[in-house]
Amino acid sequence: xxxxxxxxxxxxxxxGLSTLGPGxxxxxxxAKALEGMARQPEIIGDLRTNMLICLAFxxxxxxxxxxxxxMLFGKIA
Amino acid sequence: MDAVMQVxxxxxxxxxxxxxxxxxxxAYGFNFSFTMGLTKWMVVxxxxxLFMIIAGTIGxxxxxxxxxxxxxxxxxTYGGLSNFFSKMIGPxxxxxxxxxLVTFFIFILLSNYSGMLPLNFSMDEGTLSLSxxxxxxxxxxxxxxxxxxxxxxxxxxGFKENKLRYFKFFVSPIxxxxxxxxxxxxxxxxTLALRLFGNIHGEETVVEQLMQLSVFVNGWAPAIIEVLxxxxxxxxxxxxxxxxxxxxxxxxxxx
Numbered sequence: 469x470x471x472x473x474x475x476x477x478x479x480x481x482x483x484g485l486s487t488l489g490p491g492x493x494x495x496x497x498x499a500k501a502l503e504g505m506a507r508q509p510e511i512i513g514d515l516r517t518n519m520l521i522c523l524a525f526x527x528x529x530x531x532x533x534x535x536x537x538x539m540l541f542g543k544i545a
Numbered sequence: 546m547d548a549v550m551q552v553x554x555x556x557x558x559x560x561x562x563x564x565x566x567x568x569x570x571x572a573y574g575f576n577f578s579f580t581m582g583l584t585k586w587m588v589v590x591x592x593x594x595l596f597m598i599i600a601g602t603i604g605x606x607x608x609x610x611x612x613x614x615x616x617x618x619x620x621x622t623y624g625g626l627s628n629f630f631s632k633m634i635g636p637x638x639x640x641x642x643x644x645x646l647v648t649f650f651i652f653i654l655l656s657n658y659s660g661m662l663p664l665n666f667s668m669d670e671g672t673l674s675l676s677x678x679x680x681x682x683x684x685x686x687x688x689x690x691x692x693x694x695x696x697x698x699x700x701x702x703g704f705k706e707n708k709l710r711y712f713k714f715f716v717s718p719i720x721x722x723x724x725x726x727x728x729x730x731x732x733x734x735x736t737l738a739l740r741l742f743g744n745i746h747g748e749e750t751v752v753e754q755l756m757q758l759s760v761f762v763n764g765w766a767p768a769i770i771e772v773l774x775x776x777x778x779x780x781x782x783x784x785x786x787x788x789x790x791x792x793x794x795x796x797x798x799x800x
Contacts, residue, residue, distance in 0.1 A: 532743075
């Protein structure tokens with residue numbers, strides 16, 4: 469089998485698998501934040517800022533996968 | 546001239562001028578290089594800089610007591626953002642680092658949005674073709690430069706507020722934590738750069754792929770993702786400056 473095929477599969481797996489965890493995590497975090505906003509509308513501003521920071525940390529994990537997918541993609545001749 | 550550190554890109558970089566490779570290395574099958582040259586995104590970068598300088602100068606030219614027009618808008622923008630960051634890091638630090646964080650926010654926002662302007666003229670065998678500009682923030686060397694500024698500002702704030710007691714920060718709960726804190730110090734700016742680069746570069750790649758697809762769907766597919774891209778650009782600019790604010794206030798708290 470051509471080695472380029474392995475690079476392509478590796479790139480697809482890198483981005484595909486690395487989105488699973490952050491997807492679930494971001495869903496849980498934003499669900500709880502929305503619940504908090506609905507219960508206490510007076511702290512919506514604070515909650516939104518903190519939720520964005522939490523989402524950014526989780527998103528970084530998916531971005532690592534994306535970067536590695538790009539690097540592997542660049543190796544396909 | 547600017548130094549371009551190419552870490553992750555799917556194709557070679559085209560230089561408008563220069564392009565002398567100073568340093569080259571290969572590790573684990575990946576090539577890393579350090580090249581001096583003028584690139585397309587640098588021209589966009591300078592354009593954004595020029596826009597900000599001109600807009601700021603016009604806003605502050607006639608300091609009317611009752612502002613109106615452009616002066617009113619720029620004062621409202623700066624005041625609102627400055628208040629927002631000052632509330633996060635405290636009024637004392639806000640006085641020193643507020644302008645930096647506001648500049649980061651506006652500059653990254655404009656850089657992200659500059660990727661949507663269809664101003665990239667290219668002559669290809671006598672026919673003129675137009676395509677989107679490349680956003681400067683979709684290049685790792687640019688975001689790494691931003692993150693380096695944050696890195697130095699963080700430790701500058703720490704030493705300024707705590708003097709030599711700042712070294713206690715590295716062994717804060719117990720001395721056992723020292724290796725982990727040092728890893729943290731390196732990882733924080735690295736993730737900051739990688740997050741911005743990955744998001745914007747990923748979005749641009751999606752747009753590029755949809756442009757090729759849109760032969761079949763009359764060019765509407767990229768337009769939808771561009772609307773989403775406007776939201777992402779705003780959120781990424783906000784997150785970069787928010788995290789920079791948090792790192793600075795974390796280092797500056799007293800020990």
